[in-house]
Amino acid sequence: RICSLGCHLPHTHSLANRSVLMLLQQLRRVSPSSCLQDRNDFAFPQEALGGSQLQKAQAISVLHEVTQHTFQLFSTEGSAATWDQSLLDKLHAALDQQLTDLQA
DSSP: OOGGGTOOOOHHHHHHHHHHHHHHHHHOOSOGGGGGGGOOOOOOOGGGTSSSOOOHHHHHHHHHHHHHHHHHHTTSHHHHHHSOHHHHHHHHHHHHHHHHHHHO
């Protein structure tokens, strides 16, 4: 959570995150080991977590990048064959809305 990094984002971002996490939980029927080739190291600098707090703009930038990678991951051909298309459509819409909100 971005809030745990010392940056409090607007309430709408928390609601959007909660919505996306609920959809991801519903999709959770595939063994995590089958997704290992799709994992991504976001290379978030550990030194940024200590000492000073992240600025709001930096936190939004990080959240935008993670959200964008999540959207891309669930937009692959394999994801359509693996998960329920209705849930994927809802997840895509929620992630797209979150990306739009983060750009505002």
